[in-house]
Amino acid sequence: MAEETNAELAIIAVNRFGLGARSGELKQAKVDPQQWLIKQLQAIKFSTDLPSSQQVFEIMAEYRKNKSKAKQQFTEKMQTADMQNIEMSDPANTSNNKGKSKKDKNTKLNPLKSTYRTLTTDTFKQAMLSENSLSFRLLDFFSNHFSVSAQGNFMVPLAGTLEREAINDNLLGRFEDMLLAVSKHPAMLVYLNNEKSVGPTSRASKKNRGLNENLAREILELHTLGVNGGYQQADVIELAKGITGWSVAIPKRDKRSGFLYRAHGHEPGRRNLLGVKYSQQGVKQGEAMLRDLARHPNTSKHICTKLVRHFISDSPSPQLVDALQARWQATNGNIKEVMITLINHQQSWLPEQQKFKTPREFVLSVLRALGVKKIKEKQLFFVLQSLGQMPMQAGSPAGYSDEQQDWNGGSALMSRIEWVARVAKSYRANAEKIMQQTLALPTSNRTYKSVIRAESREAALTLLLMSPEFLRR
């Protein structure tokens, strides 16, 4: 690290650890790049005005009620009124919608989709404007580690709540607390079908219902030990039984919402996971199993390797992983402490750019560089969809790939060019100035020369944002 100047380290700090520099950040980072990053490890404050997972269930219940009511009204109307006078449209429309615009109807009628969009746009906007973009990188990392997909009626509005609740609340604390919060969160329970999983010899099993291994398997394979973490099929079953009864309240029936432990669905008896016996009763049994999994050395190895891959390089340096793992073990999995070790380690600051940005990182860094303050939902989803990384739509519990070769294909590069060319048209920004405040390239650099010599402001900006230096971090 000694050979690089603070100016050079500051460029690495804003791009490799952060989401790209906003105006002025490079200057601030220069004073002490490591400290500048460590100070960013602060809890993210999300607005409490937006729907929580508990409210989602209420919205959902209300939506269903209105939908069936509207359907009923529609049918009645069809029977009594003159058929020709009725607008032939979605029966779910309420009766007095004549003259209202189509858009108006849609937002009113589909609160599920609008909840998904509102939540994920809000998270994105905060990341775009944040002075602590490192914390948002960390949030994105764990949100993808515990990936849930917005597919199906329930998951569409729920998906966006997991990162804002279970993950963010534990982002700078102990991993085991995060694991527990996530595993009890309605979004995860519904996504991996645990809410209906019941023990084969439990009281609830009689009604044609039984065990579902899905969540237990992914906890072992993806969330904790890792696929080669030394567990067997029998362990999957034992963990699945240990968390039977971990369910989600149905507001109408249970008169409450959120996580609900259903004792009659819990498999009775002792469990044996990885050779350890668990004789606890009720919800405590699964909790004890999860805490032990979180503390297992293979879990720290798995997650520290993933952290290094995410922040630094697709080929994680073993010394760096070891250093993180040692800190993890010493602090009982304190994520903030592990991050500080990452920031302070020499191997994190290799001068060569190590990774091609993911679409989300790329879009955020472009908008931050341009100093964009507002972005419309529609524009945001258009670009994220075009570039292949819609929020909460990885479609697999393994999340989006964190390896650059999954993002740098020819087709993906073409889409980036098309989008950047469009952005360059709409923001007449000064490319030279932006180049100085994000990459501070030397005048001998090829990108520097191309940007300076470009034939138009628009072309200059496109070249800068599509330059090898801006595409990577």
Place this chain on the structure above:
Amino acid sequence: MQRRQFVKMLTASLVVMQTPAFASTLKNNKKPSKIVWIIQRGGMDSLHTLVPTFDPDYSRLRPKLSRSINDKLLMLDQGFGLHPALTHMHQLYKQKQLLPIVAVGSGYGRRSHFDGQDYLESGLTTMDHDNGWLGRAVDIKQKDAIAIANSLPISLRNSKASTWYPSNLKDADADIYESLLGLYQDDELLRSRLEQGLKVQVMAGTSTNKRNGKFVSLARSCAKLLASDNGTDCAMLEIGGWDTHNNQIGRLDRQLQELDQGLAALRTGLGDYWQNTVVIVATEFGRTAKENGTGGTDHGTGSAMFLAGGAVKGGQVLGQWPGLADAQLFQQRDLMPTTGVFSWLATVLAQHWQLTDKQLAEIFPDSKSYQQQLIV
């Protein structure tokens, strides 16, 4: 000038140059031998797709699932019946252009999707994420390949294959692509990616329905990219959504319809080229023999694969049925694989692309091809 015109000029020469070996095959009017590799991600439940109606344990293990399709199955030979959604595939079978193989496995013995897919794609028993079986085959035979994806899946890595995926964005001005090619001159990776991207966009043409990422539409575009004498000879498609832990009846019905329509789109789009094409459809593993407590099935082992196309010696069901009695199941839980996916793939490569045993040993070092005739 818009990109497509510019690129047409830029790459016209390239396309012509890429027509080495076909002169001879074209003389006897035979279309070039093409391969389409379709991976089903998520673990397809073969027992609900290719149903062993003769097996006494089938409906015992799956009372609910079997009841939903039993009287609507599309019958093949030896007592196997196709799921009712697979009408087009059933037609293909009758025309001897579909060849289902039962009870296959990749040799991957655990139950992780992601590991299982990587394993199936690499074709190696020691995993290499940068090296895929199809990539090695394409490399050896100097074929032009393309993945219908935003970036190269493992299957095609270690080859010069390109990627294409529909985009809903408008083209940028031609000057920009030219300037970027200049800017990337010292950046090997970005330059080659940009060149690939430009070339493929020309081949895909403008009439492709841009926005649509649905499997059927991807299959249609895929056929378009393949349907020429001097174009691409090999393509890969991916279809997700097979992980049916719950509500399997409805979900699999939709999935299979999509697959069926995708194959129909390939056939239509390939036109005359269908006659010398092999489409290979396989998944990372099958699912539990027994239905689970939530109307679905959990991760299992043995599954089925399909070969389709005019070049396939279809109208027969291959593979050995292991039976579904408890003692016949793998770990008393999953369909037992009795033949290997890699060996079947090797057999296709040997017979369709004339790979030698030595070449096959480079592609699948731990599997040998079978003797059965799969290709007409």
